[in-house]
Amino acid sequence: MGILKVYILAILTGFVTGLITIPYRWMIEKSAYIRDMIFNLNNPLYYLILGFIGIYVIGILISKMVEDSPLITGSGIPQARAQIYGRIKVKNPIKNLVFKFLGGVSGISAGYSLGREGPSVQMGALIGETISQVFKVDRVERKYLIMSGAGAGLSSAFTAPLASAIFIAEELQKYFNSRLTIFSFLGSIVSGYMAAKFFVKNDYLDIVVNYPQNLNYFEYFYICIAFAIFISLVGKSFSFLLIYFQKLNRKIKISKYIKVFFYTLMVIVIGIFYKDLTAGGESFLIREGMVNDLSIGALIFFIILKLLFTTLSYSTGFPGGIFLPLLVIGGLSGKLFGLILLYFNLIDINNLGVFIFLGMASAFVVVVRSPATGIILILEMTWDFTLLPSMVIVAGLAYTVSNLLKVEPIYDLLYKPLIENDDNDEVVELVFEVGSESYLIGEEIGKLELPGDLKIKSIERKGEFIKTNDTTEIEKNDIIGIPTKKRDIEKFYDSLRSLAQEN
Incomplete structure (x- = not known):
């Protein structure tokens, strides 16, 4: 097939991916209203009882979908890489796409601390696979369409086309070439444009970014070093707990009905007391970026709670990613570091927004090990390019420290179960x-x-x-x-x- 025709198919892949993943994102965002009703103790008690039953039934249904279609489990980014490598052959991409959509929407909407981005990437990859089958492209062009769809999925999840295209090369392929970049950009730009037209409001713009004026360059650099060490320890904890709880869950041999009961209880308890921490937790982070009503101790508690909630939610195997919860944990950790500096009168209260965004980028870099993606993603989310110099410094330092701490790329760790014990x-x-x-x-x-x-x-x-x-x-x-x-x-x-x- 001529290269121009394949470029057109890449654009089509981005468009179809946008048609699927934008409603996916919208439904997850609007589900907050349902959780408000369930977890509001001012409402009649039967709201909570019905909510518990509903979340439990959703958990059972998702478990059955995962049993029927194991490829839909978890983030979906490792599965997309396996598609590109040829490790897995998706015999029925449409069925997997439908189950991933339904499982992701219902699980995250129910309140599990999971992100929308991983499923969006996998759904895009499945759409690329489907289009390659329909139009009978050659074997290399199939890989490019899968990458185009994966980039489009991430782009619509965050309205970040540039970071999405970079992510495909930096993480999925770990390789840059001109054609890969073009295909990734084509899908990402199309779906990113569609997402930008649909999701007009950007709440991150409400977080004020003011740099500390009372610090000289050397003092600021020392603070960046300390921050990089701190955020690397947070990222190390995140990676360790994510893998630990996955392994622990596989070892516990009890009925899925009992497991889902305890998962449901976890969601209900956290939802009643801290409903903004449910699902991705983005609203909690944005609120903390605009108001300062938490003490250092309270913020430490919420960071630990979100960390445990996310890693336990991911251990369920339900369709859902870690991008957004990780960014929330990173942002809250950045604010915590800023509050400590504020306590010692090193910065002003108006400087906290800077550390929130530096924390988001650095946590991503530490855990995912994709520095270019992490930096560009936060720039596209905030549209504040004054952050770039500081993000490069802190992210670079965090990358170095995490190397010393031997933090493995999280998607490499999540990819391993796909090939473990495979003597095929x-x-x-x-x-x-x-x-x-x-x-x-x-x-x-x-x-x-x-x-x-x-x-x-x-x-x-x-x-x-x-x-x-x-x-x-x-x-x-x-x-x-x-x-x-x-x-x-x-x-x-x-x-x-x-x-x-x-x-």
Whole structure:
């Protein structure tokens, strides 16, 4: 298929993704009104009783959906990466899309501390998969459409097209090339534009950003170092607890009906006393960015509560991400650090907004390990570019400190269960397009020494499969197929892609 047609399909992927993920985001945001009714103790008691029953039934239904379609569990970002790598083949993307939508909306709306972004990314990837099947694109173009859809999903979740396109390269692929960037941007810009037209109000603009005027550059830099250490410890705790509770949940062998009962009880108790912390918790963060009515001790309590609530909610396996709760925890931690500085008269009360946004970006960098995405995401959410120098400094320091603390990228950790104990000898074909800078160009297949003694078994040239033998020379833009055992995909994928130097 011509490249122009594939670009058009990428735009279509972004558009369809926007049509699905924007209502998804809207329904989750509007669900706050339902939680207000359930958790308001001024309402009749039967509201709370019906709410408990409803949340419990929702939990059971989601559990059954996850059992039927295991790919919809959790964030969805690791599954999107597995789609791109070829580790998982989605036989029924429409069914998975519907279940991910319903499971995500109902679980987050019920109050579980989960984010909308991971499911949006996976739904976009599933839409890209569907469009690639409908229009019968080649194997490399399929990967690009999946990436385009994934970027579009994240873009509509946060109205952040630039950060979304960067995230696809920085996190999903961990690789930059021109064509990948173009496809990611096409999907992200289309859905981001749609989201911007639909979600006009940006509450983050109400948080005032004023830099401390009484600090010189050296004092401010020392504060940034201390802040980076503090936020790295928060991020380390988040990553540890997220994985710990997942493993613990798998070890506890009791009926799902009993598990869901305790999950429901957790949501109800937190909802009654601190309903703004339910779901993503964004409203709680924005309120704290505009008012200062909490003591240092109270803020520490809320940070710990949100941290535990989020990691326990994620351990359920219900469809939902960690982006938004993580940003909330980071923002609240930033305010806590600011309040400590305020206590020692190092800053003014009007400077707290700066530390909220620095905390959001830095927490993302520590946990996700994607610094460019974290910085650009907060810039797009706030549209305050005066934050850029400080974010670069603090995020860079936090990235360094988290390296010293050995914080692994969270999506790498969440990807591992997809491949753990997989001794599958099934042979799958890794597919790459030979870029113009690849040293493979002009080389004979039989003389190539590929990692793991792998061999190129198929070549698609100008839309046609050609017969190959050991003397067949590789040309620019060839699509090469390299068979490997399924269990070895991750071992060879990155090195083979680097050899191919995809455009």
